[in-house]
Amino acid sequence: MAQRDPYEVLGVSRSASADEIKSAYRKLARKFHPDVNRDDPAAEDKFKEASNAYEILSDDEKRARFDQYGTTDGVPQDPFFNGGNAGGFGDLFDMFFGAAGAQQGGRRRSASQDGDDLRADVQVSFKEVLTGVTKEIEVERTTNCDSCNGNGVEGGGQAPQCGNCQGSGVVTAIKSTFLGQVRTQTVCSRCSGSGFLITNPCKKCAGKGVRAITETVTVNIPAGVETGNRIQMAGHGAAGIRGGRPGDLYVFLHVPEDGPFVRHGQHLLTGYDVTVAQAILGDEVTIDGIEGELGFDIPAGSQPGQQVILKGQGLPPIHGGKRGDLVVELTVVIPKKVTETEASLMRDFAELRGEKIPKGKDGFLGGIFGKKK
Ligand SMILES: [Zn+2]
Ligand SMILES: [Zn+2]
Structure with missing residues (x-):
């Protein structure tokens, strides 16, 4: 914060008495105190500015130095002096507003603690x-x-209230350092910072x-x-x-994957096993949906992995609207073993379609065919 002329900040003359300075500061502090201007961040800066001005003009030595040099170099300014927060103005505030003011002020508020989530x-x-x-x-x-x-x-x-810290929860000490006088605050040891005993x-x-x-x-x-x-x-x-x-x-x-369904947003995916005959010829079947049985058609000529989409049988969107779909992915289950009759029919089937007639191997009763030949 660039330092403005403290007389100008407080709106007092160069010859103002200590009482006039105090009264001018008091007006500004009331007007701009952060606790009464929570929605106006500019007020805090004005409050700090007024407080800095008051720190200088209320101290005879600092005021004299300012009057002589037009600056208070060597007089630490914010943040050294005021800790960079409104808490540092606490005792000035207490001085004017008394304990009742302090209870509503920033310092006393720290004694209350919001509960954990x-x-x-x-x-x-x-x-x-x-x-x-x-x-x-x-x-x-x-x-x-x-x-x-x-x-x-x-x-x-x-x-x-804790008597050691006057309810502030902190103890202030002024130390002289090469920067000048520095105010330090430590947590009150008697009340562990709560401000109460x-x-x-x-x-x-x-x-x-x-x-x-x-x-x-x-x-x-x-x-x-x-x-x-x-x-x-x-x-x-x-x-x-x-x-x-x-x-x-x-x-x-937590919405766990439920039974045979895999969720993709509003859509549900599930699998369904069909026989070779069903895949070729098509069929009407039922499946367990989330609300109960659902009928659907397996189209004739279905391919392995083909999807049948049951519109509106998925889940609703969170903000309302149409339900998603239930997507049924077909698995064509090919028999691992067939009887001699079934094998013969398959060969006939191939022959009818003009396909190469398979010789057959293990699982296709190859041994038996072998013996027969
Ligand atoms: Zn204390
Ligand atoms: Zn109790």
């Missing part, structure tokens, strides 16, 4: 994919302790503010889902702590 896995059959299905699943998660309203304090009141923990949850439950969650699974789809159940994750929001539950769907 959870994952559940659910199996869905092809038949369920066809129509959609409602499933009840059991989820083990935490919920806010009802005895202490999630605060962890016996009786349900607010947890008392619970002296009278809730007996029901031992001060944790949450307890474990098994929740039955009803999941509405739409038609057309496939493996990898997930359904987000807002607020069914782990409980937030000290006013944090609960996490979400993500239900991951």
Whole structure:
């Protein structure tokens, strides 16, 4: 951030008194504080600028240096001084707005913790994919302790602020370095950064503010889902702590290959064995579809691997619309052994068609033919 004249930033004269400077800063800080301008990222920059200006003009030594040199070189600016985030302005903010302001401010907010998201896995059959299905699943998660309203304090009141860090969870120290004075922040050791010290923990949850439950969650699974789809159940994750929001539950769907069907998106592929006679002459047959028996025609003159497409017997698309197809791939099953009569008919068949009459080998009763010759 290019440094602007701090007097200009705060809109005060060069001869402004400490009170005038404080009052000008206070107005700007209220106007641009990130917590009241969450939708306006430019406000944070203005807030930082005002805070930097105030850091200079509220410090007699820095103000004098600025007045003399028109700069505060040697006075570390953002990010050294302010840590690059609004948290660094915390104690200025506290000074003006008091503890109540601080509770709504960025620093105190860090004491609340949003709950974790959870994952559940659910199996869905092809038949369920066809129509959609409602499933009840059991989820083990935490919920806010009802005895202490999630605060962890016996009786349900607010947890008392940690005196060591005034509820901020961090302890600030000013160190002199070759860059000038650098403010460092460390996690408060007394409250481990929570900002609270619970002296009278809730007996029901031992001060944790949450307890474990098994929740039955009803999941509405739409038609057309496939493996990898997930359904987000807002607020069914782990409980937030000290006013944090609960996490979400993500239900991951698994649609295993079901029976003889292989899925290709909305289409299903399956195989069907036909005899040589069926392949040659054609036939009417039935097959088990996902909803039950389906009749279909094997065309005369079917070739091995030929596909018969049963329109609209596949799966529906996830956003609604026409079902895909069931594709039946034909396998022509050639007999591995035939009797002498069958062999004779095959030879006649070949002869009728003007084909070369096969001599026959193993499996074609070649031995017997051999003996007969
Ligand atoms: Zn409790
Ligand atoms: Zn503390």
